[in-house]
Amino acid sequence: xxxxxxxxxxxxxxxxxxxxxxxxxxxxxxxxxxxxxxxxxxxxxxxxxxxxxxxxxxxxxxxxxxxxxxxxxxxxxxxxxxxxxxxxxxxxxxxxxxxxxxxxxxxxxxxxxxxxxxxxxxxxxxxxxxxxxxxxxxxxxxxxxxxxxxxxxxxxxxxxxxxxxxxxxxxxxxxxxxxxxxxxxxxxxxxxxxxxxxxxxxxxxxxxxxxxxxxxxxxxxxxxxxxxxxxxxxxxxxxxxxxxxxxxxxxxxxxxxxxxxxxxxxxxxxxxxxxxxxxxxxxxxxxxxxxxxxxxxxxxxxxxxxxxxxxxxxxxxxxxxxxxxxxxxxxxxxxxxxxxxxxxxxxxxxxxxxxxxxxxxx
Numbered sequence: 001x002x003x004x005x006x007x008x009x010x011x012x013x014x015x016x017x018x019x020x021x022x023x024x025x026x027x028x029x030x031x032x033x034x035x036x037x038x039x040x041x042x043x044x045x046x047x048x049x050x051x052x053x054x055x056x057x058x059x060x061x062x063x064x065x066x067x068x069x070x071x072x073x074x075x076x077x078x079x080x081x082x083x084x085x086x087x088x089x090x091x092x093x094x095x096x097x098x099x100x101x102x103x104x105x106x107x108x109x110x111x112x113x114x115x116x117x118x119x120x121x122x123x124x125x126x127x128x129x130x131x132x133x134x135x136x137x138x139x140x141x142x143x144x145x146x147x148x149x150x151x152x153x154x155x156x157x158x159x160x161x162x163x164x165x166x167x168x169x170x171x172x173x174x175x176x177x178x179x180x181x182x183x184x185x186x187x188x189x190x191x192x193x194x195x196x197x198x199x200x201x202x203x204x205x206x207x208x209x210x211x212x213x214x215x216x217x218x219x220x221x222x223x224x225x226x227x228x229x230x231x232x233x234x235x236x237x238x239x240x241x242x243x244x245x246x247x248x249x250x251x252x253x254x255x256x257x258x259x260x261x262x263x264x265x266x267x268x269x270x271x272x273x274x275x276x277x278x279x280x281x282x283x284x285x286x287x288x289x290x291x292x293x294x295x296x297x298x299x300x301x302x303x304x305x306x307x308x309x310x311x312x313x314x315x316x317x318x319x320x321x322x323x324x325x326x327x328x329x330x331x332x333x334x335x336x337x338x339x340x341x342x343x344x345x346x347x348x349x350x351x352x353x354x355x356x357x358x359x360x361x362x
Contacts, residue, residue: 040167045206047172066172197347201340204308211303218299219243219291226287230280233267249319249331260288308339
């Protein structure tokens with residue numbers, strides 16, 4: 001074989017590898033920008049039905065419809081922040097001025113009451129807890145430091161927030177902006193079919209994300225009612241956090257349940273365990289379970305069946321596979337990614353028997 005051809009092939013391979021490495025390095029360096037674009041795309045998909053409603057029903061011009069939609073969405077976010085931040089700041093001030101020794105003493109008293117309660121029922125868990133060094137491992141002095149570092153992140157959060165708002169505005173104003181940027185990489189003979197697929201994907205994902213908003217809202221209302229009925233402090237904040245955790249499939253509800261249990265118990269520190277803390281915690285957890293049952297058997301099936309047109313078992317398997325491959329992030333993006341793949345496969349491989357079976361409802 002000609003040495004020049006071999007050398008040329010080696011140089012070409014090295015150039016390709018070097019180009020790929022530089023591309024990944026570049027993407028790594030601008031990962032925050034990629035995250036902003038991804039979040040803005042989700043916001044645009046959520047706001048898209050509002051823009052369409054304003055344009056078609058109320059006869060708004062496109063720019064005005066987008067401005068009104070962005071004002072509504074930003075107003076909603078600011079309203080949530082204005083509702084939650086004062087409560088969080090108040091708790092932060094309380095913790096920063098807190099007598100750490102008194103807090104540790106209260107938690108140790110709660111721990112002792114739990115041990116005594118289980119000892120009555122011949123359940124010896126004190127040895128296990130002591131061996132785990134649970135209380136000795138807690139650093140209560142780190143709480144104020146954590147709050148200070150949390151405040152330090154507000155600057156970067158504000159930059160990200162305004163970046164997402166700016167990008168979302170143009171995604172909504174020119175709905176084909178993102179689409180046209182992709183079409184540059186697609187051959188001319190495939191453009192029409194891909195545009196059709198992307199329009200279908202936008203419709204399905206818009207309905208899916210709007211459905212998720214309603215899912216969180218339903219859980220938020222249920223949790224808030226339960227916590228308020230049993231007099232738990234900061235009920236709105238706890239309910240919002242636990243409802244928001246449901247965005248993480250399967251793992252989120254478990255974390256939310258543990259968080260609600262822990263905050264319910266700590267909000268009643270100093271009171272009798274057997275007559276106050278334990279009954280309240282049990283009642284709150286029953287309310288949490290009821291909310292989860294409503295979500296699992298009514299909210300989620302309705303969202304999946306009416307938005308992404310997929311069977312619940314199909315969704316379950318996709319989420320599990322996404323979690324195994326990419327962790328928690330994979331579980332969150334599994335359903336939108338799978339929906340987009342299904343639409344594209346239907347458009348380009350409609351003759352395939354497997355594709356026909358998976359996409360028959362699209």
